[in-house]
Amino acid sequence: MRLPAPPGLGLALRVGAQAGRAATRTAEAAFLMALDAALASPVAEQAVDRVLASPLADRTVDRVLASPLAERAVDRILAGPLMDAVAEDLVRHAVPQRLADQLLEAGIGDEIAARIVTGPELDRIVDTTLASPAFARLAESVVNSPAIERVANEVANSPGMERVVTRVIESRLVDAVVRQLLVSDDLWLLVSEIARSEPVTDAITADTLGFAGELAAEMRAYSRGGDDRLERIARRMLRRGKT
Amino acid sequence: MTGLAHTRYVGLVTRAIAFAVDAAVIDGVAVLVFAVVALASTVLHIPDDVKTILLVIGGAAYILWAGGYFIWFWATDGRTLGNRVMYIRVVPANGGKLGYPRAARRFVGLILAVLPLFLGLVGILFSERRRGFQDRLANTVVVHDPERREPRAGSGRRSAAAAPSEHAPAS
Numbered sequence: 001m002r003l004p005a006p007p008g009l010g011l012a013l014r015v016g017a018q019a020g021r022a023a024t025r026t027a028e029a030a031f032l033m034a035l036d037a038a039l040a041s042p043v044a045e046q047a048v049d050r051v052l053a054s055p056l057a058d059r060t061v062d063r064v065l066a067s068p069l070a071e072r073a074v075d076r077i078l079a080g081p082l083m084d085a086v087a088e089d090l091v092r093h094a095v096p097q098r099l100a101d102q103l104l105e106a107g108i109g110d111e112i113a114a115r116i117v118t119g120p121e122l123d124r125i126v127d128t129t130l131a132s133p134a135f136a137r138l139a140e141s142v143v144n145s146p147a148i149e150r151v152a153n154e155v156a157n158s159p160g161m162e163r164v165v166t167r168v169i170e171s172r173l174v175d176a177v178v179r180q181l182l183v184s185d186d187l188w189l190l191v192s193e194i195a196r197s198e199p200v201t202d203a204i205t206a207d208t209l210g211f212a213g214e215l216a217a218e219m220r221a222y223s224r225g226g227d228d229r230l231e232r233i234a235r236r237m238l239r240r241g242k243t
Numbered sequence: 244m245t246g247l248a249h250t251r252y253v254g255l256v257t258r259a260i261a262f263a264v265d266a267a268v269i270d271g272v273a274v275l276v277f278a279v280v281a282l283a284s285t286v287l288h289i290p291d292d293v294k295t296i297l298l299v300i301g302g303a304a305y306i307l308w309a310g311g312y313f314i315w316f317w318a319t320d321g322r323t324l325g326n327r328v329m330y331i332r333v334v335p336a337n338g339g340k341l342g343y344p345r346a347a348r349r350f351v352g353l354i355l356a357v358l359p360l361f362l363g364l365v366g367i368l369f370s371e372r373r374r375g376f377q378d379r380l381a382n383t384v385v386v387h388d389p390e391r392r393e394p395r396a397g398s399g400r401r402s403a404a405a406a407p408s409e410h411a412p413a414s
Binding site for chain 2 (some may be wrong): 216219224226228
């Protein structure tokens with residue numbers, strides 16, 4: 001059995017609800033005002049400093065960094081559009097150039113170069129490079145390139161190279177080297193070996209035969225002319241004898 | 244003779260030089276052999292009579308060696324060593340092969356031509372094909388080697404045209 005509602009109850013309820021909502025808004029506004037006041041006060045900064053300086057903050061940071069949450073967060077950051085935006089900003093603001101300039105000004109480049117030159121890494125890099133087929137191909141293409149040949153010709157035919165060679169030849173060093181070579185037994189052993197070598201003996205034989213051939217050719221040419229001249233003389237004498 | 248229509252015949256000077264080369268080869272070999280035999284005879288005791296016989300044998304061997312040299316080279320190739328140096332060749336006047344009999348006849352003719360103070364060689368100076376007595380006796384001519392004819396050899400009133408391939412020497 002349902003009791004009949006007393007008159008004015010509904011209105012009272014609506015008024016009460018409105019009054020409650022108004023009180024809530026007022027309380028929220030008052031809370032926010034209090035919070036702003038608290039944050040603006042030096043006490044808040046001191047509180048933050050104390051929290052950050054506390055061992056609890058260190059432990060909390062360590063826990064956060066060691067947690068899977070940190071990994072997932074970093075992963076999401078790297079995979080997300082944030083990194084692209086950061087990269088664009090870096091390029092737009094010329095951050096790498098500025099960073100490189102600052103590193104070079106600070107002498108970091110020199111230190112890196114010195115470290116590379118004096119360290120064992122350079123030897124390993126050079127060995128690996130020299131042993132690679134790519135280096136062999138590169139060297140072959142460089143050696144066989146017309147540009148290298150042109151440069152070599154220009155260098156060899158340049159007045160500067162001629163002056164250098166002249167100075168070297170006129171220097172006392174060459175005289176000393178020649179004197180040392182002339183008194184060296186190894187030199188004469190080398191000369192003897194070269195003189196006995198097959199190509200040299202073949203060349204001497206070929207030259208000798210060539211000279212003999214040239215001599216015989218000259219002799220043949222003169223003899224054929226001599227044939228005609230002798231006959232002319234003989235016939236002239238015969239004619240004179242008849243007359 | 245038709246095959247030698249455009250051939251340039253070899254004159255006396257060239258033939259004399261070729262003969263001098265041949266003589267040098269023949270005498271050089273003979274002197275070498277004589278030196279070896281003479282050295283051996285100094286070690287061995289050889290009676291005088293045997294030495295005389297050896298000299299006679301040596302003389303005969305020299306004649307045989309000289310004759311064999313010319314006859315063999317002429318018969319086989321038409322060129323002695325001296326002829327090779329001077330690029331000349333002995334060929335039959337009417338073509339064909341020279342052969343040993345004709346080469347022997349030519350050698351005898353050469354001796355006969357030389358004996359009367361070289362009068363047998365005068366024909367080389369005056370005859371149309373520059374033939375000496377030995378050439379007439381053996382019916383041969385001496386021509387410049389067509390395979391080796393040199394470009395400088397252009398003079399010669401007896402050569403109509405120096406065409407190397409016009410004739411092949413009958414060697």
